[in-house]
Amino acid sequence: MKLIGPFKQIITLANLPLRGKISDEQLEIVEDGGIIVNGNKIYKIGNFENLKSENQNIEIEKVQGEQIVLPAFTDSHTHICFGGNRANDFAMRNAGKTYLEIAESGGGIWSSVQHTRNASEEELLKTLLERIDFLIALGITTIEVKSGYGLDVENELKMLRTIQKAQQQTLATLVPTCLSAHLKPRDFKGSNEEYLQYILNEILPTVKEENLAKRVDIFIEKSAFQPEESKTFLLETKKLGFDITVHADQFTPGSSRIAVEVRAKSADHLEATVDEDIEFIAQSETVATALPGASLGLGEKFTPARKLLDAGAILAIASDWNPGSAPMGNLITQASILATFEKLTTAEVLAGITFRSAFALGLQDRGKLEVGLKADFVTFKTDNFQNVLYHQGSLRAEHVYIEGMKIE
C-alpha cells in the first residue's frame, strides 16, 4: 500500500451517470487530496493529511508542486497499426480534389492496405509501439486498436498478431478489434457478400482460436458495405461469440439503426445521423462514439454530440487515429474542440474519454477514481482541472500512472 499526494484537486468522476447530460456542478472534486493504492487498485481517496494520520506507517509517494489528477483516459476507437503515410491525400483533399481523384492517384484506404501488407512485422510493431507511447504520454492508458489494413487472411492475422505482440511490450491495455470488413479489397475476386463470407470462414475462426480479438467491426457506407449484407454478417459474427462495433452514419444515415438492432457495443462516427435515429440510439445500450479527429481531418461536420446527450445517449469520444481521415492522434485536442463546437460541459467531455469510452469496450473497472477500480490516472501541473481542456491539448500531462505505478 502507498499514499500518493498531495494533489491540489482530485477529479474523481465518481457518481456520474453512465448516460445523458452532466453539469459541471455534478463533478466531485477532492481538494488537497491523496490516493491510497493497494496492488493495482484504488484503496482509498480523501484529504491527504487525514489519510496520512489515519495510516501512520504507510509509504508516501510525494507529489512535486501543484498538480491535479484525473482518471486516465480510454481511446475506444483507433487504427494505429498501419504502414505508410497519406499526407498526399490530405494535401489533395485540401486542394479540392475528390475522393475518386485521390483514390485514382494511388491514395485512399487501398494505399494504406498496400503499405501495411508490404511492411514487415518488425516495422509494423515498431511504429505501433511509437503511437501507443504518444497516446500514453497524453494520459491514455486503454487503447482500442483495429485491424482492417490487411484485408486478406495473411495480412489481417499479421496485424492482429502484431497488436498481440505490442500488448506484451506495453503497460497500457490494448483492446484489439477485427475490422477485416473495412472494405472489399481490390484483389478479391467476388462480391461483397462473398468477401464477408470469406471473413466468417477464413479469418474469424483463427482470430478466435489464437484469441487475437473478441470484437468485430464493419464499415457500413455506400463506398464500403451495404446495410442488409452487413446486418447478416454481424448476426453471424455474434453467433461466433464476438462483440460488435460499427462504423456507422459517417456520410450516409441509416446504419446506426443496424448497430442498435444487433446490439452493438458502440456505433461510431454518426456525423450524418438524423434526429429520429438519435432517439433510437439514445434509448439503447449502444454507446454513441464521436470521432472529432475524423471531422477535423476531412473538414466534415461534427457528430451531433449535444443532441445525443440531451436525448440520453451514452456518448464516448475517441480519436479514430488513422493515416487517412484522422492523422492527428491527439484525443485531448479533439475532445476539447468538439466541446467548443457542440457545447459540451467539461464533465461530459471527461466522461466521454474515461468511463463512458471504457464502457464501449466492455470495461467497467476503470475510468473513475473510485475504491476498487484500476489505479490508472493522469496528473497535470496546474491548480485547476479546467485548464486541461481550456488549453486544447497544449497543457501536457505531467505524470501517468498505470496500476498505481508512475510510468511517465
Ligand code: NIG
Ligand atoms: O474511421 N471510415 C472508415 N475508416 C476510417 C478511415 C480509414 C482510412 O481512411 O484509412 C475512419 O475514418
Ligand code: FE
Ligand atoms: Fe475508424
